[in-house]
Amino acid sequence: xxxxxxxxxxxxxxxxxxxxxxxxxxxxxxxxxxxxxxxxxxxxxxxxxxxxxxxxxxxxxxxxxxxxxxxxxxxxxxxxxxxxxxxxxxxxxxxxxxxxxxxxxxxxxxxxxxxxxxxxxxxxxxxxxxxxxxxxxxxxxxxxxxxxxxxxxxxxxxxxxxxxxxxxxxxxxxxxxxxxxxxxxxxxxxxxxxxxxxxxxxxxxxxxxxxxxxxxxxxxxxxxxxxxxxxxxxxxxxxxxxxxxxxxxxxxxxxxxxxxxxxxxxxxxxxxxxxxxxxxxxxxxxxxxxxxxxxxxxxxxxxxx
Amino acid sequence: xxxxxxxxxxxxxxxxxxxxxxxxxxxxxxxxxxxxxxxxxxxxxxxxxxxxxxxxxxxxxxxxxxxxxxxxxxxxxxxxxxxxxxxxxxxxxxxxxxxxxxxxxxxxxxxxxxxxxxxxxxxxxxxxxxxxxxxxxxxxxxxxxxxxxxxxxxxxxxxxxxxxxxxxxxxxxxxxxxxxxxxxxxxxxxxxxxxxxxxxxxxxxxxxxxxxxxxxxxxxxxxxxxxxxxxxxxxxxxxxxxxxxxxxxxxxx
Numbered sequence: 001x002x003x004x005x006x007x008x009x010x011x012x013x014x015x016x017x018x019x020x021x022x023x024x025x026x027x028x029x030x031x032x033x034x035x036x037x038x039x040x041x042x043x044x045x046x047x048x049x050x051x052x053x054x055x056x057x058x059x060x061x062x063x064x065x066x067x068x069x070x071x072x073x074x075x076x077x078x079x080x081x082x083x084x085x086x087x088x089x090x091x092x093x094x095x096x097x098x099x100x101x102x103x104x105x106x107x108x109x110x111x112x113x114x115x116x117x118x119x120x121x122x123x124x125x126x127x128x129x130x131x132x133x134x135x136x137x138x139x140x141x142x143x144x145x146x147x148x149x150x151x152x153x154x155x156x157x158x159x160x161x162x163x164x165x166x167x168x169x170x171x172x173x174x175x176x177x178x179x180x181x182x183x184x185x186x187x188x189x190x191x192x193x194x195x196x197x198x199x200x201x202x203x204x205x206x207x208x209x210x211x212x213x214x215x216x217x218x219x220x221x222x223x224x225x226x227x228x229x230x231x232x233x234x235x236x237x238x239x240x241x242x243x244x245x246x247x248x249x250x251x252x253x254x255x256x257x258x259x260x261x262x263x264x265x266x267x268x269x270x271x272x273x274x275x276x277x278x279x280x281x282x283x284x285x286x287x288x289x290x291x292x293x294x295x296x297x298x299x300x301x302x303x304x305x
Numbered sequence: 306x307x308x309x310x311x312x313x314x315x316x317x318x319x320x321x322x323x324x325x326x327x328x329x330x331x332x333x334x335x336x337x338x339x340x341x342x343x344x345x346x347x348x349x350x351x352x353x354x355x356x357x358x359x360x361x362x363x364x365x366x367x368x369x370x371x372x373x374x375x376x377x378x379x380x381x382x383x384x385x386x387x388x389x390x391x392x393x394x395x396x397x398x399x400x401x402x403x404x405x406x407x408x409x410x411x412x413x414x415x416x417x418x419x420x421x422x423x424x425x426x427x428x429x430x431x432x433x434x435x436x437x438x439x440x441x442x443x444x445x446x447x448x449x450x451x452x453x454x455x456x457x458x459x460x461x462x463x464x465x466x467x468x469x470x471x472x473x474x475x476x477x478x479x480x481x482x483x484x485x486x487x488x489x490x491x492x493x494x495x496x497x498x499x500x501x502x503x504x505x506x507x508x509x510x511x512x513x514x515x516x517x518x519x520x521x522x523x524x525x526x527x528x529x530x531x532x533x534x535x536x537x538x539x540x541x542x543x544x545x546x547x548x549x550x551x552x553x554x555x556x557x558x
Contacts, residue, residue: 004344010486010487060543062543062544062547063546066543066548066551067548070552112390228540231539232537235528235532236533239529241535241536244341250543250547251546254549257547291391292390292391294391297452299453300384301453
């Protein structure tokens with residue numbers, strides 16, 4: 001099933017793209033990550049121009065996040081108040097990120113910087129998750145109770161002024177904390193061209209100390225808005241949103257997200273975290289190899305530049 | 306460009322009186338449409354060699370067909386290893402790189418004519434004049450050029466196919482040019498050269514264009530001219546698709 005993409009200006013195997021969207025959507029529904037950190041590199045690997053891959057996968061993530069977030073909403077696992085605060089911070093962060101992005105672009109090495117930031121974040125977060133998941137699984141196997149989780153947020157979060165109740169998250173903290181978090185992730189979102197879920201989810205658990213059940217749904221809720229803004233930004237500024245590519249990805253993505261949500265309700269959270277940790281570390285390793293191994297092509301072409 | 310045209314003109318004037326051989330050319334199509342199922346296309350270039358007083362020569366001449374697409378600047382950067390990381394290093398900018406370039410000929414290009422002639426008519430990828438703009442020395446520029454050409458060859462956007470022009474009874478010629486799915490849109494030209502004993506006896510050119518049609522064209526125009534509406538409809542489509550999937554699966558479970 002070959003389909004010509006009008007903006008990317010090449011022909012792709014439609015079925016393959018739908019399956020890719022489905023697999024990423026499944027992860028999205030299961031872990032509350034947008035999946036952009038997987039879709040974008042895979043699309044580029046397939047031969048889609050990077051700018052089109054980044055912009056169009058943002059559109060797909062909006063769709064699969066809606067699909068996933070609605071499923072969590074039915075189960076009462078979305079903290080809308082927390083989500084709104086995160087989105088507010090995210091929009092501020094995104095505008096700062098846009099300034100940094102432009103500055104990096106003028107220096108030249110933007111693609112290398114992006115890859116380095118990816119490797120750094122993915123390996124740190126993947127490593128943290130792997131450590132925790134392994135410790136929890138080991139404890140479960142030994143028959144003892146899992147080690148007492150840090151039920152509370154980090155000390156500096158408590159030190160911030162002003163407090164607000166987030167009943168669904170089981171928190172009574174300053175709204176400045178999630179707002180700062182949202183801003184930080186929003187900044188990275190623009191620079192890395194992703195939804196930011198894989199940073200947001202662990203940050204909600206480890207920094208804010210949110211109740212585990214509300215984390216994934218709330219993350220998906222805020223991703224909807226961040227990626228919708230990203231789509232609009234790319235559509236107007238770089239005109240690289242390929243709606244045909246996005247729709248193909250969506251076709252698989254929204255279905256995959258629903259299946260991911262169901263799978264997440266059945267599996268143990270520790271195994272879930274172990275799986276996500278391994279996926280994140282795998283992507284980090286792949287990117288690190290790309291940066292350090294001798295490239296097959298000794299030259300890089302930049303069209304029209 | 307003007308130097309090349311002048312050289313061609315002088316050659317043509319020199320040859321016109323002596324041997325008024327003419328080339329008649331036709332393309333299978335003047336416009337190639339890109340639609341949803343576009344997977345590349347094939348262009349048939351065919352025609353006849355018209356000899357003075359209809360006398361065919363004793364031996365078969367050579368034909369070279371050069372098809373080229375719209376030119377655009379390309380910056381080539383050499384990857385360099387710094388502290389274990391491969392970064393984009395020195396750059397050479399080429400001002401006019403054709404988005405597509407293919408040569409079909411009766412024989413290998415080096416056998417058609419000497420280097421001067423093939424360079425004048427830009428027959429063969431190594432004879433392309435890409436207009437490098439850099440302060441680097443000649444050898445460096447040539448290395449970057451070779452890197453650019455080999456990547457384009459691998460992508461199928463540059464091609465050399467010796468032996469792919471058929472000549473029938475010394476008069477009729479035909480060649481098939483494969484255009485991959487990734488060809489850029491724009492104005493193209495097919496140049497046909499009649500070569501005998503290393504001399505170009507006649508040249509002719511036929512234009513054609515590649516463009517998006519129907520839905521593809523509509524999407525492209527919308528994205529460029531109504532980009533806010535386009536972006537918003539992409540978001541709405543995404544939200545609707547996500548909502549629909551959520552509703553459908555809730556009903557069925």
